Amino acid sequence: MNTVNAPLVIIGAGHAGGRAALTLRSEGYSGRLILIGDEAHAPYERPPLSKGLLQGTTDLAGCSLCDSTRLGELDIEHWTAGPVLSLAPAQHGLQLADGSWLAYGRLLLATGGRARRLPNVPEHMANVLYLRTHDEALTLRNGLRPGSRLVVVGGGFIGLEVAATARSLGCSVTLLEAGPRLAGRVLPERLSGVLLDLHRARGVDVRLNVAIEAVLGGERAEAVQLVDGQCLPCDLLVVGIGMQPNVELARTAGLDVGQGIRVDGQLQSSAADIFAAGDVCEFRLHPGGEFQRQETWRNAEHQGHHAALNLLGAGLPFNSIPGFWSDHYDWGLQTTGQISSAEPSASRATADGGFVLFYLDAGQRLLGACGWGMGNSIARDIKLCERLIACGTPLQMPALMDAGVSLKQLLRN
The missing domain is CATH 3.30.390.30 (FAD/NAD-linked reductase, C-terminal dimerisation domain)
Structure with missing residues (x-):
């Protein structure tokens, strides 16, 4: 495949991909630049989805990295018509949804992830909601009315932030966590304890060590039945049980994949001229450390910027100190x-x-x-x-x- 004057391509138009595209232009890259995404929206940040956007205090413009007009001004081609079907790393090519092939000079995979689905719940239930995209957040916001009975599955940060927002809007909230404490995979016991005390003090019915037997209803979920026999009526069921990284494209192309797309110290994958950044990127904080992923605003921001520099040949090691924040009331x-x-x-x-x-x-x-x-x-x-x-x-x-x-x-x- 002819790669002379081939464009730089970014697959994934979320925070990391969007930041990379904007950085490429700000650093002086003037060649053809293609940003391929699943959503029609311009790149935006995700933390407001469970906070300001749900509360109605911000909108899409308030959490966007830029708008479509700005993308046009910067001559960034934003493609949303369909997914990339496959990669051919040896040929520096990718296959588009219509079957055609596109040559690339260098490629950034910022494919992010998708919300994990609750097993054995029919997809057609209109009031079973997940929170990964702007449109999902709008759907949820429209259902958060005073007096609404909300059941949240998952005691991680998404579930807790949705619970806090729903309580501030006057909803009745029950939160179900399968483990013995809140955010137990990432936080020490003391912090789990203060989170539990705070949410219960604000009226959230937090239940730990629970397992779901079934979601009852027809077109809509009407109740959640627990293994112990309890039945919890609901007007809305929100599932926040984690994210599934979108690694399928990389894995099928033969790239080194673990829990994410594995990269070296410069965020380059196991294939020449292919880099990764954001939620899907699995990297080492130190050369001898364990591989890890960081599903945070800060990681998307820093890796998107850093990957763009290395797409331009900077060869800089990524050594940003990780960090995150979460607001509760x-x-x-x-x-x-x-x-x-x-x-x-x-x-x-x-x-x-x-x-x-x-x-x-x-x-x-x-x-x-x-x-x-x-x-x-x-x-x-x-x-x-x-x-x-x-x-x-x-x-x-x-x-x-x-x-x-x-x-x-x-x-x-």
Whole structure:
């Protein structure tokens, strides 16, 4: 396949793909640039879907990276007519939905993922909703009326944020979690506990260690029957049980795939001139570390930008410190670096009744931190923790745990 003057192509027009396309233009790339996506909308950010967009305080324009007019001004071809059917890495080509082939110079896979489906639930039930796209969020928002009975399946961040928004809109909310605690795969027990206490205090009927027997109804879900025999009537059923990465295209093309598309330190896949970024990208934080994926705003933003630089031949290693945030009523959770569900190494209290938890390595160097506080109050501490992680200086445990010793002082020392 003739690749002379072939375009740069991005498959996936979500946050990571959109950021990459905009970066390519801002960095001076003037050649043909094609952005292929599943949705008709221009690239947008996903965090507002479970917050501002559900609440009606923002709209698509408020969470978009740009609009269609701007894409046109930048001469970014945004194709939404159909999916890419297959890749031929050796020939630097991809097959389009109409069967034709397109040559590419370099390719970015930012294919993201799709919401995991609840097993044994008929697809036709109109009020069984998932939350992955803007259109799904609009459908859900139209059903969140005062007095509506909402059952949420999944005690991760999507489920919890939907529950908080629904309660603020006057809905009756029951949240079902199969595990023994909320967000138990990613958060330590203390944070799971404060989330549980807060949501219950705000009126969410949180049920842990539950299993669903069946979803009852015909055209619409009318109730959720639990294995223990309880039956929970519902007007809406929202499922937030995780995301399934869209790796099929890469796997069929012979690329190295684990839980995502595996890349090297420069975000390049196992095939020449094919890179990956965003939710679908499986990478190592350190050369000898474990492969991981990051389903966060920050990862999509940073990897989309970084992959674009390397598509242009920069050859830069990706070493961005991970992090995420999640809002619950008037409280906020923020993290930086490597955290886990394990017991943290140390903690300190904050002035507003919150706290910061720290994860250290054997040399007393900070690996990660997570904080809980009113509104955005914890942001400054988490930013300082990010700088402590970057500098890699061993820390004294008594000073780290002493709220009277500022983190800025530790950084200065």
